[in-house]
Amino acid sequence: MPVFNDISAVNIAEAVSAKTISATEITRVHLERIKAINPTINAIVQDCSSEAIAEAEALDARIANGEDPGPLAGVPITIKVNVDQARYPTTNGLRSMEKVIAEEDSPVVSNLRKAGAIIVGRSNTPAFSLRWFTKNDIHGQTLNPRNQEITPGGSSGGASAAVAAGLCAIGQGTDIAGSIRYPAYACGLHGLRPTIGRVPAFNASAPDRLIGAQLMAVSGPIARSIEDIQLSFRSMMVKDVRDPWHRSISYDSGPFEKRAALTLAPDGLKVCAEVRNALTSTAMHLEKNGWIVEETKCPPMRAAAEINAKLWMADMKLGAEKLLSLEGEVDSQFVYQQMVADAEPVDLENIMKALQMRISLIRQWEIFLQTWPLLICPVSGELPFDQQLDVKSEADFAKVFEMQMPQRALPALGLPALAVATGYANRRPVGVQLVSGHFREDLLLKAGATLEAAGHSPKVSDPFQLG
Numbered sequence: 484m485p486v487f488n489d490i491s492a493v494n495i496a497e498a499v500s501a502k503t504i505s506a507t508e509i510t511r512v513h514l515e516r517i518k519a520i521n522p523t524i525n526a527i528v529q530d531c532s533s534e535a536i537a538e539a540e541a542l543d544a545r546i547a548n549g550e551d552p553g554p555l556a557g558v559p560i561t562i563k564v565n566v567d568q569a570r571y572p573t574t575n576g577l578r579s580m581e582k583v584i585a586e587e588d589s590p591v592v593s594n595l596r597k598a599g600a601i602i603v604g605r606s607n608t609p610a611f612s613l614r615w616f617t618k619n620d621i622h623g624q625t626l627n628p629r630n631q632e633i634t635p636g637g638s639s640g641g642a643s644a645a646v647a648a649g650l651c652a653i654g655q656g657t658d659i660a661g662s663i664r665y666p667a668y669a670c671g672l673h674g675l676r677p678t679i680g681r682v683p684a685f686n687a688s689a690p691d692r693l694i695g696a697q698l699m700a701v702s703g704p705i706a707r708s709i710e711d712i713q714l715s716f717r718s719m720m721v722k723d724v725r726d727p728w729h730r731s732i733s734y735d736s737g738p739f740e741k742r743a744a745l746t747l748a749p750d751g752l753k754v755c756a757e758v759r760n761a762l763t764s765t766a767m768h769l770e771k772n773g774w775i776v777e778e779t780k781c782p783p784m785r786a787a788a789e790i791n792a793k794l795w796m797a798d799m800k801l802g803a804e805k806l807l808s809l810e811g812e813v814d815s816q817f818v819y820q821q822m823v824a825d826a827e828p829v830d831l832e833n834i835m836k837a838l839q840m841r842i843s844l845i846r847q848w849e850i851f852l853q854t855w856p857l858l859i860c861p862v863s864g865e866l867p868f869d870q871q872l873d874v875k876s877e878a879d880f881a882k883v884f885e886m887q888m889p890q891r892a893l894p895a896l897g898l899p900a901l902a903v904a905t906g907y908a909n910r911r912p913v914g915v916q917l918v919s920g921h922f923r924e925d926l927l928l929k930a931g932a933t934l935e936a937a938g939h940s941p942k943v944s945d946p947f948q949l950g
Contacts, residue, residue: 488516488650489649491707492558492652492708493708493714499599506542506543506556507539509601513650514532514536514603516650517604520628520650524627524628524644525622525626526641527603527607528605528623529564530604532603535601539557542599553600554598554717555653555714557601558715559603559651560602560654560655563657565608566592568588569592570585573689576607576611577810578621578810583688589685591655591719594719595719606654609637609815610810611799611815612657613815613819614814615868615883616637616872616874618871625641627867628647628946628948629647629912630867631947632869635647636666637665638662642654642656642666642705643667644670646707647943648943648945649944652707653715654704656702657701657703658703659695659696660699663676663705663902668914670912671904672707672904673903673904673931673935673941674703675927676894678701678897678922679728681720682729683720683721683723683728685723694794699894701894704716709903712901712931716928734924739856740856741773741775742774742854743769743776743857743859744778744851744858744859745859745860746858747762748861749781749892752861752886753886754864755864757913758866758913760908762915768937769933772933774930777855779855781848782847783847784888784889787896789837790895792891794838796822797826800823800829817880821880844896848896852918852919856920856926857918857927861889861916862915862916864885868883890916898919899918899919899921900916901927901930904939904941906938907949915934
C-alpha cells in the first residue's frame with residue numbers, strides 16, 4: 484500500500500473525489516500512522532478512530548451514489564480538545580473538565596464535516612490553553628516531531644505536532660495570543676490566524692465567552708502547504724447562525740498593490756540573527772516576484788500586546804481563577820500569576836481605557852495598511868524555545884513573554900496573520916509572520932504561496948528528524 488501521509492490535503496481531496504483512492508483507505512493509512520507515531524509524541528490525546536472509519540465509509544458511499552463529497556473530501560484532520568465535538572469531552576487540558584461531554588459540534592467542526600473532512604483524533608493543548616508549551620496533568624506533554632528538545636508550541640501544540648508528523652493533513656487550532664501561529668512556527672509549518680469574525684465559534688458545553696475572547700479568539704488551520712491552508716480555511720469560514728460575531732464576507736476581496744513593509748524589530752523587540760535573516764530573505768523573495776518592499780516601522784505593537792494581556796487576564800480572573808485553584812496544575816498557576824502581574828491592575832477603569840485605546844490602535848493600523856497592504860515581521864524574537872522554558876523561573880517567563888510580543892499584539896487588533904515556515908536554523912524551525920488588513924486573508928495566502936514557491940516547502944518528519 485502506498486504511503487499517503489505526506490500527500491497534501493488538496494491532492495487527497497482530488498483523489499478521493501475522482502475515486503482514485505477511497506476515503507476509507509486514506510483514513511486507515513493515517514490511523515496506522517497515528518498508531519505507530521503518536522505514542523512517541525503524544526499529539527493526539529482523544530481517539531476518534533472508530534468514528535473516523537465509519538465517516539469515511541459513509542463518504543465513499545455518497546461518492547459512489549454520485550453525491551458531491553465536498554472540498555475536503557476524505558482529508559484527515561484533527562480537532563483541538565478545547566473545541567466542542569459531539570460525543571467527546573471538551574477538556575481544554577483539564578482534569579476537572581474530563582466529564583464535560585459535548586452534545587453538539589461547534590460551528591468550525593460542523594463546517595469541516597460538511598466539507599467532507601474526516602476527524603482522525605483530538606489534539607492536545609496546555610491546561611486552560613494558556614501557554615506556548617503543550618503539557619497538562621490529564622493528557623501529558625506533547626513533543627515536537629522536528630526536535631524533542633524544543634516546544635511544539637502552544638496552545639495548539641498537539642495540532643502542529645500531528646501535522647508535522649503526518650498524523651493528519653490539517654490541524655484545527657485556536658489563537659488568542661499566538662496559539663496557531665507559534666505552534667506552526669515551532670513545528671516548521673504554516674498557520675493562519677483569521678480576522679476576528681471570519682470563522683464562526685461557539686461551544687455549547689460552556690458559558691458564552693467573555694469580552695476578551697469575543698474580541699480576540701479565533702479558529703484557523705495549521706498545514707504543510709499554503710494551498711492546504713486556503714482550502715481548509717475556506718471550508719471553516721462558512722456562516723453559522725450560532726455565532727453573532729460572524730461576518731459573511733467574500734474570501735477574495737479584490738486587487739491589491741504589491742507593496743510590503745518590512746519591520747525587523749517591532750517596538751524595539753530584540754530579534755535574533757536567524758529570525759532577522761529569515762525576514763530579509765522573505766523581503767528579497769517578494770521583491771523578485773514584483774513586490775515593492777521597504778523597511779519601515781509599523782504602528783505600535785507593544786501597546787496592543789498590553790491590551791491583549793489586560794483583556795485576556797480579565798477574562799481569566801472572572802471565568803477561570805477559581806478553576807485554576809481547583810485544578811491545581813502547577814505550571815498553569817505559575818504562568819497565570821506571571822501574566823496577571825504583567826497585566827495588573829485588571830479593574831474596570833483599566834479595562835475601559837484598554838478598550839478605548841484599542842480602537843485608536845486599530846485606526847492607526849488600518850491607515851498604515853492602506854499604504855502597505857502587507858507587513859513582514861517576526862513571529863517571535865527567537866527561534867523556538869527549549870521545552871518548558873517558561874516555567875523554569877520568573878526571569879525565563881519574562882524572556883519568553885517579551886519574545887512573543889508580535890503574536891500577543893495582533894489579536895487585540897482583530898487582524899489576520901499568517902506564519903510562514905522558511906526553513907531551519909541551528910536544528911530549529913524558523914519562519915516569518917505576514918500581516919494584512921481585516922478580511923484580507925486572500926492577500927496573505929497569495930504572498931505566502933509566493934514565498935513557499937521561492938523557498939522552503941514543509942515535509943512530514945519522523946520523530947525526531949527535521950523535515
